[in-house]
Amino acid sequence: MSDPQADPINNFENAPDIIQLDNVSVSYRLPSERIGTFKEYAIRTLQRKIRIENFWALTDISLQVKEGEVFGLVGNNGAGKSTMLKVISKVLKPSKGRVRVYGKIAPLLELGAGFHPELSGRENVFLNGALLGYSREEMEAVFDDIVDFSELGQFINSPIRTYSSGMYARLGFAVATAHMPEILILDEILSVGDEAFQRKCNQRMKSFQQAGATVLMVSHGLDGLETMCDRIAWIDHGKLRKIGAPQDVIAAYREEMA
Amino acid sequence: MANSAKPVYDSANNRVSAITELKELGKYRYLLGQLVRRDILTRYKRSVLGVAWTMLNPLGTMLILTFVFSNFFKTEVPHFPVYILSGLLVWNYFSQATNAAISGLVWGGSLLKRIYIPNTVFGVSAIGTALVNLVISVVPLVIVMLVDKAPFYWSMLFLPVAILILTAFTLGFALFISSLAVFFPDVGEMYQVVLTAWMYLTPIIYPETLIAPNLLPYFRINPMYWMVKIYRLPVFEGRVPTWQEFLPALGWGLGMLVVGWLYFTSKSEEYAYRV
Numbered sequence: 001m002s003d004p005q006a007d008p009i010n011n012f013e014n015a016p017d018i019i020q021l022d023n024v025s026v027s028y029r030l031p032s033e034r035i036g037t038f039k040e041y042a043i044r045t046l047q048r049k050i051r052i053e054n055f056w057a058l059t060d061i062s063l064q065v066k067e068g069e070v071f072g073l074v075g076n077n078g079a080g081k082s083t084m085l086k087v088i089s090k091v092l093k094p095s096k097g098r099v100r101v102y103g104k105i106a107p108l109l110e111l112g113a114g115f116h117p118e119l120s121g122r123e124n125v126f127l128n129g130a131l132l133g134y135s136r137e138e139m140e141a142v143f144d145d146i147v148d149f150s151e152l153g154q155f156i157n158s159p160i161r162t163y164s165s166g167m168y169a170r171l172g173f174a175v176a177t178a179h180m181p182e183i184l185i186l187d188e189i190l191s192v193g194d195e196a197f198q199r200k201c202n203q204r205m206k207s208f209q210q211a212g213a214t215v216l217m218v219s220h221g222l223d224g225l226e227t228m229c230d231r232i233a234w235i236d237h238g239k240l241r242k243i244g245a246p247q248d249v250i251a252a253y254r255e256e257m258a
Numbered sequence: 259m260a261n262s263a264k265p266v267y268d269s270a271n272n273r274v275s276a277i278t279e280l281k282e283l284g285k286y287r288y289l290l291g292q293l294v295r296r297d298i299l300t301r302y303k304r305s306v307l308g309v310a311w312t313m314l315n316p317l318g319t320m321l322i323l324t325f326v327f328s329n330f331f332k333t334e335v336p337h338f339p340v341y342i343l344s345g346l347l348v349w350n351y352f353s354q355a356t357n358a359a360i361s362g363l364v365w366g367g368s369l370l371k372r373i374y375i376p377n378t379v380f381g382v383s384a385i386g387t388a389l390v391n392l393v394i395s396v397v398p399l400v401i402v403m404l405v406d407k408a409p410f411y412w413s414m415l416f417l418p419v420a421i422l423i424l425t426a427f428t429l430g431f432a433l434f435i436s437s438l439a440v441f442f443p444d445v446g447e448m449y450q451v452v453l454t455a456w457m458y459l460t461p462i463i464y465p466e467t468l469i470a471p472n473l474l475p476y477f478r479i480n481p482m483y484w485m486v487k488i489y490r491l492p493v494f495e496g497r498v499p500t501w502q503e504f505l506p507a508l509g510w511g512l513g514m515l516v517v518g519w520l521y522f523t524s525k526s527e528e529y530a531y532r533v
Contacts, residue, residue, distance in 0.1 A: 016261040016262075016263075017261045018261070020261070020265075028531060029531070086371070086372075086530075087269075089373065089374060090267050090374040091370070091371065091372065091373060091374050091530050092530050092531065093269055093527045094269050097269075098268070098269055098270045099267070099268070099269040100261075100265040100267070100268045100269070100270075101265055101266055101267040101268075102261045102263055102265050102266060103266055104266060105266075105267075107372070107373045107374070113368070113369060113372055114369055116296055116300055118299075118300045118303045118304070119296065119299065119300065123296075123299070126292060127292045127293075127295075127296055130286075130288050130289035130291075130292040130293075131289060131292075131369065131373065131375060132373065133285070133286065133289075133374075134288070135288045136288050
């Protein structure tokens with residue numbers, strides 16, 4: 001990995017798969033077809049008119065992520081990137097196909113979703129940790145680290161509603177990355193905070209990567225993806241359009257966008 | 259290179275059944291505690307009297323009802339405040355817990371779209387919060403009994419059993435109704451009306467003797483009739499329920515818990531798509 005000219009894929013060819021997607025498809029029901037009342041439901045049942053219109057957010061995706069890889073996803077809004085992360089992190093069950101994951105996943109909550117504004121930073125750290133599946137002991141062990149990393153100092157004892165959006169984001173990131181997971185999922189988070197904090201985030205990510213963690217990231221910042229990722233998949237209208245070395249995929253994606 | 263190890267997560271054999279959900283909930287027990295804590299701390303965070311409202315709320319209702327009934331209806335029931343309050347505590351517990359379970363799953367469910375959490379967490383933590391409130395509200399009950407010079411009975415030691423059965427029923431019903439509310443958004447609103455009607459069909463604020471004898475069998479279909487009864491007998495009449503009074507309550511409690519849990523978990527995979 002020290003040689004930037006080496007083909008990144010080869011570095012992981014012999015690594016075992018940590019995430020395996022086999023012919024995965026996901027369909028959502030369109031909101032217009034959602035049945036709101038009992039009356040509607042009863043009428044439609046009688047008329048046998050419950051037609052479920054499906055919107056396929058992902059169709060027939062097969063790919064493998066190798067252990068230790070930094071794997072990126074690109075695609076337009078609504079292409080299915082976030083759906084793919086959800087299928088992998090057990091939030092959505094695929095409508096078709098099979099997902100296998102061989103490690104513990106730490107999903108990154110979107111900037112402190114799950115924070116309660118009236119509770120202090122300290123209380124929210126434990127609440128958020130619990131939402132991510134950690135125990136009290138696990139959170140106590142990393143609490144000081146979290147305060148350090150998020151640079152909140154005395155503010156940790158103030159209610160979160162008094163925080164700036166930057167402080168909010170820093171605390172959210174610090175909690176989610178306090179324990180090194182086997183697989184870290186990042187959905188558009190590197191675009192938050194000031195430049196100094198972004199650098200800090202990147203450093204932490206690199207240290208995880210060096211320690212053997214697999215990182216799965218979605219971003220619109222193409223330059224960032226190209227430098228950080230070992231491999232990138234381009235998702236287009238729910239289908240896997242191209243997968244491979246970052247520079248190849250990004251170039252193809254840029255060309256299409258131009 | 260294919261991985262030969264056993265996957266941590268495999269969508270193919272990850273059917274959420276009633277049993278696996280129970281195991282998952284066990285793993286997330288720290289989250290349960292945290293959610294209960296959050297709900298209790300934040301509910302009264304901005305009020306001056308804080309948690310005291312848990313006690314003042316039923317106390318105020320009881321005072322109004324006692325005033326209305328003793329002045330307008332000339333009730334003959336001795337220690338009427340104790341009668342009302344003991345029934346109200348049961349009812350408040352039930353309505354508060356089921357409502358919190360609905361809002362927890364429907365509104366708090368935005369989390370379910372982002373990260374994996376066992377779905378039953380919201381229902382169970384709603385019951386936990388209401389249970390803490392129920393235990394706290396025993397304090398005003400004792401105060402009212404002292405002020406009203408009502409006798410204390412040994413039979414009150416039966417109350418934990420009554421609360422346990424009530425909790426089983428409430429949890430089962432909360433899971434059932436919150437699941438329904440995800441699929442039919444109108445259920446949340448409709449339930450408020452149902453709750454009001456349900457409360458007046460249960461002898462809580464009026465004495466059971468007020469019910470016409472020929473209607474009594476119909477009142478006894480209502481599970482809450484039995485829940486209120488086994489809670490109130492030890493406090494008010496100073497005796498433990500007879501088997502004829504106890505078994506219907508136990509049956510409803512356990513039956514509802516099993517039905518609610520099975521129904522809720524059978525829909526588990528759909529919540530993240532629907533909420």
